[in-house]
Amino acid sequence: MANQAAPVRSFLQAAAKTEEAPLPLRVVQIEGLAILKIIKHCKECSPDPVTGQLLGLDVGSVLEVTNCFPFPTRDEDEELEAEGANYQLEMMRCLREVNVDNNTVGWYQSTFLWSYQTEDLIETFMNYQENIRRCVCIIYDPSKSNQGVLALKALKLSDSFMELYRNNNFTGEKLREKNFTWVDIFEEIPIKVSNSPLISCVMTQLETDSPVNQCDYDRLQLSSTPYLERNLEFLVGCMDALSKEQQELQFHYRILARQQAQQQAWLQKRRAENMARKAAGEEPLPEEDPSNPIFKQNPEPSRLNSFLITNQIANHCNQINGAVGQNFSRLYLTKALHEN
Structure with a gap:
C-alpha cells in the first residue's frame, strides 16, 4: 500500500492555528485625535447616552485605536438595526477610500456617573466577540470630567465570565464552583495616549505661556454638592434594586x-x-x-443582575469617597490661604 502524502497546510489554516493562543491584551493605545472626537461627541449630547465605532489595529498585546466615528441618534420608530449596519458599512467604505484605518476594534459610549454595568453592555460585548477576536469598550463620563479629571476607561469582559454567560450558568452552585465574584465580570485595560511627533510639535507651538489651564481651575471648585447628591441618589436606587433581587432569591428558597x-x-x-x-x-x-x-424542578434565578448591581454600588461608593476626599483637601487648602 502506497504511503499517503502529508496534507499541505494553507496560509489560512496556519493563521487559524496561530490564533488559537493569542497574546493577552496588555494596553489600549489611543491616538489623541480619537480621544478628542470621543469627548466632543459625548459632551455635545450629554446627559443623553451616545455610542460610536472604534477603528484601529490589533498588534500583539496592544490594541491600537487610531480613529473613530459616532453613531447617529434616531427616533425609536425607525429600523435601528438595519440602518445602523448600513451606516457603519458606508462610513468604513469612505474611510477605506481615503486610506484611513477601517478595522473595527470595539466601540465607545458615554455614561452618567459610571452607570454602565448593564446587561445591554454585556450583550453588545458578546455580539462583537462573535465577529472580532478581541475588542474593547471605551467608557467616557462627562459628569466626572467636569470635576477636572479625564474620566476614560477601557473595558473588556473576562474569559471566565464569557464562558458562564454562553452556558447561562449563573446559579449559586456554579458560581461557587468557579470561585466567581462580581469583581470578575469586567477587566479594565490600561490606556496609553499616543500622538505622532508632528502633532506633538504642533501642540507645543500652540501651547500658551500660561502655567495653568482651565482643567487646573476646575480642580479647585469648592462646590461638588450636586455631584455627591446625584451619586447618593443613584446609590439609593441601586440598593433598592439589590434588595428586590435578594427578595426574589429568598422567595425561591422558601418555595424550594x-x-x-x-x-x-x-x-x-x-x-x-x-x-x-x-x-x-x-x-x-x-x-x-x-x-x-x-x-x-424549580429553576434558580440568575445571579447576573445582582452581580451587576453590586458592581454599580461599588462604583458609586468609590466615587463618593474620592469626591469627599478631594473636597476635604480643597477646604483645608482654602482655610490655609484665608489664614495667611
Missing part, C-alpha cells in the same frame, strides 16, 4: 424548602404503602413520580 418538605411527606407515604404491598405479596410502587408537580 416547601417543595422539599412535600417531597419528603410523599416519599414517607409511598414507602409505607410499599411496605404494606410487600406484606401482601404485591410489587412495590416506584418512589419517584416525575408526573407529580412536587417533583418538578
Whole structure:
C-alpha cells in the first residue's frame, strides 16, 4: 500500500492555528485625535447616552485605536438595526477610500456617573466577540470630567465570565464552583495616549505661556454638592434594586424548602404503602413520580443582575469617597490661604 502524502497546510489554516493562543491584551493605545472626537461627541449630547465605532489595529498585546466615528441618534420608530449596519458599512467604505484605518476594534459610549454595568453592555460585548477576536469598550463620563479629571476607561469582559454567560450558568452552585465574584465580570485595560511627533510639535507651538489651564481651575471648585447628591441618589436606587433581587432569591428558597418538605411527606407515604404491598405479596410502587408537580424542578434565578448591581454600588461608593476626599483637601487648602 502506497504511503499517503502529508496534507499541505494553507496560509489560512496556519493563521487559524496561530490564533488559537493569542497574546493577552496588555494596553489600549489611543491616538489623541480619537480621544478628542470621543469627548466632543459625548459632551455635545450629554446627559443623553451616545455610542460610536472604534477603528484601529490589533498588534500583539496592544490594541491600537487610531480613529473613530459616532453613531447617529434616531427616533425609536425607525429600523435601528438595519440602518445602523448600513451606516457603519458606508462610513468604513469612505474611510477605506481615503486610506484611513477601517478595522473595527470595539466601540465607545458615554455614561452618567459610571452607570454602565448593564446587561445591554454585556450583550453588545458578546455580539462583537462573535465577529472580532478581541475588542474593547471605551467608557467616557462627562459628569466626572467636569470635576477636572479625564474620566476614560477601557473595558473588556473576562474569559471566565464569557464562558458562564454562553452556558447561562449563573446559579449559586456554579458560581461557587468557579470561585466567581462580581469583581470578575469586567477587566479594565490600561490606556496609553499616543500622538505622532508632528502633532506633538504642533501642540507645543500652540501651547500658551500660561502655567495653568482651565482643567487646573476646575480642580479647585469648592462646590461638588450636586455631584455627591446625584451619586447618593443613584446609590439609593441601586440598593433598592439589590434588595428586590435578594427578595426574589429568598422567595425561591422558601418555595424550594416547601417543595422539599412535600417531597419528603410523599416519599414517607409511598414507602409505607410499599411496605404494606410487600406484606401482601404485591410489587412495590416506584418512589419517584416525575408526573407529580412536587417533583418538578424549580429553576434558580440568575445571579447576573445582582452581580451587576453590586458592581454599580461599588462604583458609586468609590466615587463618593474620592469626591469627599478631594473636597476635604480643597477646604483645608482654602482655610490655609484665608489664614495667611
